[in-house]
Structure formats: C-alpha cells, structure tokens
Amino acid sequence: MDLHPEAIFLGHGHGDHADNAAWIAGTLNIPIYSSPETCDAMQVDAARYVGHSVNCVPVVSRGSVPGSEVVRLNQLEPLACIVAFKHIHSGTVPYDPTYPQVVINDTPDPREPQLYPAGTPHSFPTVAAGAGGPISIFYTFVLRGGYNFTTSWHNTTGPLKEGVGSDPGLPSASVGQHLFEIMDSLPRTDVEIGSIVSLGFRNNGERDVVMYNQHLRSKVYFPAHVTNATNPSSAPEWRIGWYQQNDAMGIPESQRPEPRWQVDPLDYLKPQVYSPGDPRWLDATKPAAVQRYCGS
Numbered sequence: 001m002d003l004h005p006e007a008i009f010l011g012h013g014h015g016d017h018a019d020n021a022a023w024i025a026g027t028l029n030i031p032i033y034s035s036p037e038t039c040d041a042m043q044v045d046a047a048r049y050v051g052h053s054v055n056c057v058p059v060v061s062r063g064s065v066p067g068s069e070v071v072r073l074n075q076l077e078p079l080a081c082i083v084a085f086k087h088i089h090s091g092t093v094p095y096d097p098t099y100p101q102v103v104i105n106d107t108p109d110p111r112e113p114q115l116y117p118a119g120t121p122h123s124f125p126t127v128a129a130g131a132g133g134p135i136s137i138f139y140t141f142v143l144r145g146g147y148n149f150t151t152s153w154h155n156t157t158g159p160l161k162e163g164v165g166s167d168p169g170l171p172s173a174s175v176g177q178h179l180f181e182i183m184d185s186l187p188r189t190d191v192e193i194g195s196i197v198s199l200g201f202r203n204n205g206e207r208d209v210v211m212y213n214q215h216l217r218s219k220v221y222f223p224a225h226v227t228n229a230t231n232p233s234s235a236p237e238w239r240i241g242w243y244q245q246n247d248a249m250g251i252p253e254s255q256r257p258e259p260r261w262q263v264d265p266l267d268y269l270k271p272q273v274y275s276p277g278d279p280r281w282l283d284a285t286k287p288a289a290v291q292r293y294c295g296s
Contacts, residue, residue, distance in 0.1 A: 007031050007075050009082075009139055011155035012089060013038035013132035016229075018045075022126075026050030033073060035086065036062040037132030045126055059137050060086050065169035067179045072293060081142045081294035083186065087179050088158030088165040089134040090198040090208070096161065100248040102205030104241045109233035116232045134166050140186050142294055148286045149276035152189040152216055155225060157198045157208045183215035187289040190281045191274060192216055192257065196223030196238050197230055206238070206245040213257050219280070221257035222272070235263045 007030050008021050018038065022045035025032045032042055032054060039056035046054040060069045066086040073082035095101060109115070136156050143149040158165060163176030198208045213221055223242070226235045239261050246256050262268060 001028070004028075005030060007033060009153070010034035010038055010042075010137065011139075011153070012134060012136040013041045013126060013129045014134070015126045015129060016225075017155050018042070018126045018129065022046040022054055023049040025054040025056075026052060029055075031055040031057050031075070033057045033059050033075070033084070033137075035060060035132055035135040035137060037130070037135050039132070041126055041129050041132045048127055059084050063168050066165070066167050066175055067182055068169075070182060070293070076141070078144065080144060081290070083140045083142070083293045084137055085179075085182055086167070087136050087138040087154065087156075088160055088163065088167065088170065088176065089136045090156045090158050090195065090200065091164050091166075092200040092203060093159045093162045093164050095203045096207060099204075099207060099245075101203075102207075102241055102245045102248050104201050104205055105237050106201070106230045106234050107237075108231035112231060112233040140189065142187055142290055143276050144294070146277055147279070147281035147283075148187055148290050149274070149281050150187045150189050150286070151191045151193065152186070152218070153193045154212065155195050157195045157212055159198070159200055159204075159208055160211065161208075180211070180215045183212070185289060186216070186293065187286045188283045189216040189218045191220045191222065192218035193222045193224055195225035196242065197225045199229065201241075205248070206241050207249070209242065210245050210249055210251065214251065214255070218257035220260060220274075222260050222262060224262065226262075235261065 008025055010018050010021055010032060021032055022042045026046045027050060036058040039058055042056045043053055059071060064086060066088050070085045073084055076082060138154045140150060140152045160176035160179050163170055163172040169175055194212055196209050226238055
C-alpha cells in the first residue's frame with residue numbers, strides 16, 4: 001500500500017498469487033489486469049472485502065487457447081509498452097529422457113518453524129478462484145527509448161514442451177511450441193522475474209525454468225515462487241538444482257542468465273534497482289522486436 005501502485009497485473013488467480021489483489025484494488029481505486037475468468041473471482045472477492053466492484057480489465061478473451069492472442073496494454077504509456085499473452089500453468093508430465101534427470105530435494109531445514117513463523121497478518125484469500133485459478137498470463141514490460149530496457153514476468157512456469165495444461169486446446173505440443181515462438185519474437189528480456197518452481201519438478205527438475213530462460217534470452221533471472229509450492233527453507237536446494245539443470249541440458253555459461261537468488265524473508269523487501277541507461281542492455285535485435293509489438 002505504501003508503494004502507491006498504479007495497477008495490479010495478475011499472472012493467475014490462485015490464492016497464493018491473487019491474495020489481497022481485490023482488496024488493494026478496491027481500497028486504492030486502481031485497475032487489475034488478468035484473464036476474464038480471474039476477473040470473475042476478483043469481483044466476488046471485492047464484494048466481500050470492500051463492498052463494491054473493482055475495475056478488472058480482461059487481458060485476453062474468455063476461453064481462448066494459450067498464445068492465440070498477443071495483446072498490447074496501454075497502462076504505462078508513453079513510458080512503457082506492455083505485451084501480454086496467455087501461457088500454461090505449471091504441471092506434471094512424465095520424465096523427459098532427452099536430458100539427464102536432475103533431482104530437487106525439497107526438504108525443509110529443521111529450523112524452518114523458527115525462520116518462517118506460521119500465520120500471515122492482513123491476508124485476504126481469494127474466495128472464488130474457480131475457473132480463473134490456473135489461467136495464466138505472461139507479461140513483458142518494455143521501457144521506451146534508449147536501450148529499451150525490458151522486464152518479463154511470469155508467476156508460473158509450465159511444461160510448454162508437451163503443452164500440458166487445463167486450458168482450452170490442451171494438451172498440445174504445437175500450442176506449447178507456439179508459446180516458445182512468441183517468446184523468441186519478443187524484445188530480448190533484460191530482467192526475467194519468473195517462478196523457479198514447476199509442479200513437474202519431481203520428474204523433470206527445473207527443465208521448464210531453463211527453457212523459459214533460453215527462449216527469453218534473459219540477461220538476469222530472479223527466481224520467484226519458492227515459498228508456497230515448496231518449503232521456504234529449500235531455496236538453496238533450488239539454486240543448486242538450477243545450475244545442475246543447465247549443466248544437464250548442455251547450456252553454455254555464456255548463454256545462461258545471471259541468477260539473482262531471493263531467500264524469503266531476508267531478500268524480498270530489498271529494492272532491486274537497475275539503470276535503464278546502462279549499455280549492458282544494448283541488443284541489436286531489440287529495435288525490430290519493439291517496433292513489431294509496441295510500434296514507434
């Protein structure tokens with residue numbers, strides 16, 4: 001609340017992501033961007049927590065196939081262009097024998113109860129996630145001018161290789177391949193903030209995470225979503241697993257993003273600041289991609 005946000009961009013409607021969204025939007029009178037199905041849940045939450053509807057903007061069409069619509073949002077214009085599309089929520093698929101199997105030991109540190117006391121104050125769980133729960137939106141934010149500093153954000157990482165999920169048109173490997181093609185065509189990502197946890201990690205480790213990294217060509221990667229689907233104190237294990245997964249998939253060091261590990265609660269409140277004018281973000285392929293999705 002003290003940050004005075006202008007808008008809320010929801011990846012999907014599960015309570016561990018959309019919790020508090022309707023209350024914040026209704027209290028501050030700011031819009032929510034999400035799928036139409038998640039907007040349904042937000043209106044139910046808003047009626048319960050703030051007593052009136054909220055401005056929830058559907059990003060894609062109701063019941064659409066992932067990747068069938070790539071949209072441009074104007075919320076931050078003329079400062080930044082926002083590109084969004086539906087992708088696939090994380091899920092479990094059989095072991096992929098293409099790569100050596102990487103085992104993630106998601107076991108808690110015995111000191112976890114002291115590190116992460118039970119109970120979260122001021123929490124307002126979504127009461128009606130319903131069909132909007134797993135429907136997932138991917139966002140890329142392109143800062144206009146200069147080096148077109150680009151941030152991509154996804155709070156779930158799906159098995160796009162197999163195209164397995166609960167959305168219309170799935171399972172379909174061709175849909176998943178099309179999603180990778182969209183990522184390939186976006187302006188190169190400078191900073192990726194993405195879920196390092198996929199529900200399929202027991203079979204395929206962090207394969208899906210590394211695939212997102214590679215198709216986005218990320219320069220920096222902030223792993224997110226370690227503290228709900230897994231044990232909070234397992235973050236160091238996920239860090240080791242990410243390096244092992246890159247090795248198993250034969251990704252050269254020069255093609256891996258710089259990982260910036262976040263451990264709750266020590267790191268989550270530390271501001272992460274990057275200068276958009278840093279030549280580090282220079283990429284000759286960006287202008288054409290920015291023109292394609294954002295115009296002049």
